[in-house]
Amino acid sequence: MDQRVKSPRTVSLLSYWTVRYFIILCLGFVVIAIAAIYWARDTTMDSxxxxxxxxxxxxxxxxxxxxxxxxxxxNLDAIIQNRLRFFNIDEGTCLIITDHTGKLMFSRPAITEKQMYNKLSDDLTTARDANFMAINTPIDNSSNKQIGQVSILQSKKSLTYSPNELMFIFILLAVLILSGWLTLYLLSRKLSRPLGGVAEAAQQICAGNYDVKLNIHTREKEIQELVSSFEEMAQRLKHLEEWRALSLAGVTHELKTPVTSIKGLMMAVRDDVVSGEEAREFVDIALKESGRLERMVSDLLDYNALTAGSVEVRRDRLDLRLLIREVAYQWQLTHEINELNIELNLPEEPMYTMGDSLRIQQIIVNLLNNGLQASDQSQPIHFSITMYAEDGMLHVEVSDNGSGVTPEDQSHIFERFYRGEKKKRNVRGLGLGLTYSQLLARAQGGDLSLRRSSPAGSTFALQLPR
Structure with a gap:
């Protein structure tokens, strides 16, 4: 049974933030409102x-x-009415004046004595109705003897709640909630617009369109940096895609050329187009072409393995001086070329590094092979390998007397699959040798760089930790 996982429903950033913020804001202000109402009730009652x-x-x-x-x-009735209005006391308040015997002397509104005892307790101190409260004030003569009492009956509701105060609290809370929500809405809208533009541009890039222009200008530094970085990333992706297509075409061409040459040479031998010494010469050429093809495939496999992290780089304690001497000797034996000289300028005392002897050998051999390819066959071939220690690093400089690297190619020679115009015409390859060597050097905590180059020769510098 095909069970497909449903993707969660998505909402816009503007809706997500504003709705949740509005709910949180309302809940927070409801708590504040309840606390404010209780506080206002107590304060109002006391007042x-x-x-x-x-x-x-x-x-x-x-x-x-x-x-x-x-x-x-x-005129007491008129005075009381004015005071009730002045003190903002409920007009339904009942004011009762009694003498020291409890006889009703005055009431507002007018009530009978029987009605008075229905409202007040027998001792005239408390209200019989639980919804009312009696505020009593004694009437004293000049001798401070109580001769009567003024009782004011007010409903507890009028004591604790004021319509104006409640209205003010609710209006204030509504203004705060709306202003808070409006603030976040405007900020979210300002933030969501550039993010929406970036998301739309990302979809265009996914569809293969790298020519995106956001045209977004904001005063927020982080958002503007995001937009600028995204546009720069889109341009780099465009250049990388163009470079990938060109590199693939170049690699395909470089691999196809020796295959086509080998096929043509072997068909000529098979079909007896050539025979005898010429046939053997064709076979020798085919073997050389197959060797070049093998080296190109090996370079490609080594590079892919190293970039994928599947190549192990050892960390052994090595005497770099002895290793370089051995590598130079072996390389010179395998290249039986007249007038080839390798000058070694190595320190007398041992120089130790932590690295992989096989990988260091690959780097040195690759630099020597590159120098040999750039050499002028009409003059003696000369190499110079100099080693010295500086700033906690061991430096190995490999110099040749070849034709050098052109100034326009010097900044690109360590890029993968890059081959200068001169090298494309004279030497077949994939352009991975220097890239692979630099990756090997960095994997051992060092680096590989072009120190200098001119028509008189080039110097590459290998740095390894001492």
């Missing part, structure tokens, strides 16, 4: 109780005469 106490004290002062009796002035 309104104090205000009711002040009102009760003022009424007590107004109804007390100089003789120490209770006398309700005729």
């Amino acid at each position: 309104r109780i104090r205000t009711a106490g002040l009102l009760g004290q003022e009424v007590a002062d107004r109804v007390t005469t100089s003789s120490g009796q209770i006398n309700v002035p005729p």
